[in-house]
Amino acid sequence: MNYWTLVLRESTAVRRSVLFAVVFSSLSNAALLTIINAAATAPIASGAHFQLLLLFILALLLYIQCLRFSTRTMNRMMSEVVHTLRARFIEKLGRAELPALESTGKSEILNAVTAEATLLADSGALLSNALQALLVVLFATVYIAYLSLLAFAVTLSCMVLALVLMQSMRHATSTLHREERSREVEFLTRVTHLIEGFKETKLHAQRGLELRADISRASKQSAGLRVAAKNLVTDRTILAQSSWYVAIALVVFLLPRFLSADTLPSVTTAILFMIGPQTLWVNATSHFVRCEEATRAIRRLEAALDRYHAMDRRWSLPSASTDVAPALPMGEIELDAVQYSYRTEAGASFTLGPVSLRMHPGQIVFLAGGNGSGKSSLLKLLSGLYPLEGGALRVGGVEVTAANIANYRQLFAPVFADFHLFDRLYGLLEASPTRFAALLEEMQLEHKLEVDGDRFSTLDLSTGQRKRLALIVALMDDRPVCLFDELAADQDPEFRGYLYTTLIPRLRAAGHLVIAATHDDRYFNVADLVVHMEYGLVRRLERPAAAALRPSTDGASA
Template sequence: MILFSYLLRSSRRAFLLAVAASVVSGATGAAFIAVVNQALGHPADASAALILAFTALCLVTVVTRFVSQHLLFRLSQGVLSGLRRRLVDDILGARLRTVEKIGTAPLYSALSDDVVVIADALPGLPIVCSSVAFTIVCLVYLVIVSPTAALATLVAVVVGVVVYRLFSSSGLRALAAAREQQDLLFEHFRGVTEGIKELKLNRRRREVLAGTELNATADSYRRHSVVGLSVFEGAAASGQAVFFGLIGVLLFVLPAYTAISAKTLTDSVLVVLFLVSSLQGGLTWLPMLGRASVALGTIEERIGLLRDGDREDGDREEGDRDDGVREESANRSGAGASPDWSRLQLCGVSHRYPGPAGEEFVLGPLDLEFRRGEIVFVVGANGSGKSTLGKVLTGLYPPERGAIRVDGTEVTAANRDAYRQHFSAVFADFFLFDSLLGLPDGGRAEKARHHLKRLALDHKVAIVGDRFSTTALSQGQRKRLALLAAYLEDRPCCLFDEWAADQDPMFKEFFYTELLAELKAGGRMVIVISHDDRYFHVADRVIRLDQGQIRQEENPDEQLAVSRTGAEPAR
């Protein structure tokens, strides 16, 4: 089973100790039956040795069961924590394009549901191991009591295993199909929670998307789950039926064809009854362990997709995966750049943006230069490549051709993470963290309170410790909080992607005429993606993109005249 092999790879010593304790617990439990049989055979002549053996077996069975469970609990929680950490690290270490291609729902489903499924199933492992050991020792004891009964029991065990294997393969396929439907369910749930306003306003859309489609996916998930779990239950029931048949053979067939004493028959049936009870306890965990194997396989598949995506896209995002040693090396190599660096260049940079149906958008090749202490506006129609340029510029999308240079030093896979640390950004699809942790120390809470007043948010949001008291605000207010966090990062480069789109005129005026000038005076490089042509005059340069190409690079006065008259500027 994939779960056993993964635990063995993760922590061989701890897992083997847990299995060994489970085996001892099962073996002593079976030996306990032998002592009980012996005591029942001579109830008036119980010796001190027999009483001592009975007591010792009771203690050892209980203690080893506890030890095996405790060891496996510790192991499983460590493995689960490591598995979740591994998946998070691979998400953070993968290229942004790879993560976008896989999608949010499959990754979130793996992080949340799959790990929980594995955690719920792991307590059954020592029970299964104990059950197997119990069965083996019972068979050995039966050989001593009655070789014929032992042979019949062995045949029943083999038949039961074969039946289970036949059932389990189809059961696992059904559970895997259910797991695929679960990703679609998570996507539907995301649509319901994030699109609730639109769904409330459109009954027909609600009926189709949150009704028909969601119900169809939920029905498919339920159907495959029921089939998979029922198959495993059928396997358990078949195994139980086989052993009931064995008891029938021992009671009615064996005495008719062999000379077997009543005591031997009683001892044999008693052992088989205990064996069936133990096997039944182990079999009840098999459906959960089957789901856990599917869940673990899904997590491994997600990790494989994240890593394969890196290989397909070219060089690997090593800067994300390693610790500070690599970043320190990158800084020494020049990509981290000294604090007084001044120039950032895009030299023949291009990036291909593949679409879901095979179409593609190509940005570039672009030759651009940006300097500290200047404001550059990037403008153009929707879909012209402005946001893609922002992600390439910040190092989130590595260029497929060409190079990015900082004061002449090329940005490579080895130093790209250090390069990204130059940037603060508020993207159009920004995420707002409620914590200030990770931002520069040195009175950050007081600075945050100061800027809350500047942004007219102090009556809505307070700083409690290192956190915002709330982020349940309007989109414009949330953008102002994101701007505050970006400002506190105090990075040499600032990128704002349509930041002012959700702001009222007062805050647009503040952003364009006051904040940008403040950033420029502080020696920062400021790149603004915008459609606000009335503020183009605050820029030092305006770059217009069209279909991924630079249509023209103009001074802001010319661009302002073009936007107002529609005439072509002089060249």
């Protein structure tokens, strides 16, 4: 889908009224030219001047009202188009699987829904004005043909030559805009690094200098490409204007012997009258080239999301839904030779599995292993965030497929290592304030923040405190399965001990299945099962001695 297809498709409801207004605006504009020429040749003493003045005022009012209507309508239409594009894109983003988001840059997405979308929204008035300008040129050309076919032939020849030359510059302009957009995305990415890594750059001067140098380089490259593109637009504008001056010169210097004394000034005035509208059209086409690139960029992102959505039909959601999927009945979770592979940021291939495990409610399962062993990937796989490339996933004996994956995901309350805290209490608006206050006190955060309406009073907390707040949100969800990825990291020894010896056992006693990735081997005795991982595989299963003394219906295997 390109920009013009988008405009034609979305303008169906208002197309007729807009075209009607633009045509009448252009006709009234052309009428102004005719009236001015008629007034210039009419005898001053005659009453025709007053009549022409009234006609001029009428044509001017019609021109203003029609142009005002068409411009406002197009502005509203393009704003609605952008809203529709954004809504559709966000819908696809929400339905996308995690691998699609991980492979698509955050800066690319933000640029698409902000800068690119704004560019499209701003094209509404230009569309109306450019169409009106094009029709004015057309009507003025017809008027010249009415005055003199020879002058019409000269004017048309100059116009066609200019259009051919300008079209030859279009590809170069489009290429420059595409490269400029790429540099803008890179610039945005580097600025994001500067903001998110501000503390690190402050404490490492050389790192900060090199990062800012990268930002400056991306900005300078973008500016250079923008200047080059604008220079091409300037050349096109000058070429368009020059073509009209050449036409005037040919008419004035070569055609007087073929034109009457009254016709020559009228033709010259008509050509001069067309310079402004064609200049507007040429400048507008430059904006339309950028809109074309913006539309393609948004479409490329949508296609990428669709492509990942189609990679595994048995796993991807079959259709969009505004309903919240109810959770599947909880039971034993079984991983039967499940597999998943992906490429790391460094480009290396990593394969998880095949992994076979069985875990049931009222059990604590620790995932142990070195960094890069696959613990976090396994958490994402068993929670349904990564699609299966092999094997089967079951809960309570029911296989997880595309038909019930959304329901399956509702079983989990996670705190991932790269957790995100929302500023609003999404999904918790009906939660008990008393329960929340009790958890704040339990997590030693009662003096740090409170709930202000539907949002937290502050998120300006230390890393450890933010993780405790994320834990509170997970506990408020009260779901059957708790997923913790390095939950005790960034916590002081006292609170770390509390997590392992009090909170996690309490969750088990309440019937929750707790699955935690951890390096804290001193607390392995708390677990019912320790899964040791290495290079994406389960190397061994361990039942700690303390866990062996507890009654178990565990059927875990690997």
